[in-house]
Amino acid sequence: MVPVRRLAALVVATIPLAACGAQVAENPGTRTVTVSRCGEEVEYTTPQRAVVYEGGSADKMFALGLTDHVHGYVMPPANPPVEESPWAAEYAKVEFLGDDLLNKELVVEAKADFVVAGWRSGFSDERGITPEILDGLGIQSFMHTESCYNYPNHPEKVTPFEALYTDLERMGRIFDVESRAKDVVADLKDRVEKVRSEAPQGDPVPVFLYDSGTDQPFTAGNQVPPNEIIEFAGGRNIFADLDQRWTQVGWEPVVQAKPEVIIILDYGDQPAQEKIDFLKTSPTTASLPAVVNNRFYTLDYNEGISGPRNVDGLEGFAEYLRTLPS
Structure with missing residues (x-):
């Protein structure tokens, strides 16, 4: 679609920032920022070796121009081939880590310092991979805000599109690319409002x-x-x-x-x-x-x-x- 190419072009225009390691190249991992994760305030250092689960997680990173911070991705069979993605070129730059469900062993073996997934679509008590467990291993994690509705005690309830914007803004803070995140979110919102204004009466x-x-x-x-x-x-x-x-x-x-x-x-x-x-x-x-x-x-x-x-x-x-x- 033309609009998704425009979003990709927006990212390409800002790639020099990503090439600098999101402004932390001289001392990677030393910057810290506190960001909410499903209702919990978490202190993050800038990740350098992220593992992402499913297309939505990878797309959020790629849309923000953060390919250099992604070590690899896990893509279950339900996900269509990454070659069909508007970010196919970015997928090709990072490592394919598996085509099954996310698990703790895979993350540890990949030496990840950051894991992006949804609650019950990636993170799971039953499978033994939760943000709390990863915290104990010294591995940072980020949960999709939209999936927090399933998290115990419903700590956050945000409408789905607002949750998408929230994730991009929060990831922008974590990786010190807030201006880029603001531009990406503004572009998405403009496209949404255009559709709404043209909806059938x-x-x-x-x-x-x-x-x-x-x-x-x-x-x-x-x-x-x-x-x-x-x-x-x-x-x-x-x-x-x-x-x-x-x-x-x-x-x-x-x-x-x-x-x-x-x-x-x-x-x-x-x-x-x-x-x-x-x-x-x-x-x-x-x-x-x-x-x-x-x-x-x-x-x-x-x-x-x-x-x-x-x-x-x-x-x-x-x-x-x-x-x-x-």
């Missing part, structure tokens, strides 16, 4: 996001980016009243809501066409208005999880809605 079209699942569907509540992608584009998420992130629901409420558009979340290991074929052949969903009228929109996995590509997903979906007959 009248009653918003009911939209169902289909993530996965056959016996019961997995979908988006109001605490994840697709909810605002749908809303800002001029639609209405049929599960916008669910105070959840990604959640399982029943087919009955989907049928009752009569969605006129279905967004298919396209995983690397669960192709969108397979999901569309299921919806067309299942007796439960075959008569839904969206299915009957073949109104499917494919959202890339990295446009649906917290990251700069949320805005690309918004622009693409908004353009699709504008093509529908009124």
Whole structure:
């Protein structure tokens, strides 16, 4: 998309700062700053050897021109190939560390001094890799603000796009590139406002996001980016009243809501066409208005999880809605 190239160009224009190690090249790691991490005030020294999990984490670093601070990335099978990313050239400059879930052993072996991931999408009590555990190992960590809603006691509840801007601003502070972060956030906000100003008037079209699942569907509540992608584009998420992130629901409420558009979340290991074929052949969903009228929109996995590509997903979906007959 042209807009994402503009964001990439914005980063390229500021690369000389990154080449200087985010202004700490003479004494790397000596600068400290206190930044919030899911409601906890944490003191960070400027990281030099970051490990990032999933596309959203890597994209946030790359969008800020911080490739020189990234040692490597872990990319689970759900994530589409990095070669398809607008930051493909940046991925090529860092090390591929694995295609499975994030774990403590991998991080230690990589000699990471900073780990970026979401809560339960990277960090996990069950898998033994949490910010608290990494703190004990002397490894800094950063959690996506959007994912803090799942963190024990809900220490932060921020709407998804505001959470994206918050992450970029906080990472800008950690890496001493606040001016660059401000420019990136301003560009993203301008693009979002442009979409909102052009949204169709009248009653918003009911939209169902289909993530996965056959016996019961997995979908988006109001605490994840697709909810605002749908809303800002001029639609209405049929599960916008669910105070959840990604959640399982029943087919009955989907049928009752009569969605006129279905967004298919396209995983690397669960192709969108397979999901569309299921919806067309299942007796439960075959008569839904969206299915009957073949109104499917494919959202890339990295446009649906917290990251700069949320805005690309918004622009693409908004353009699709504008093509529908009124």
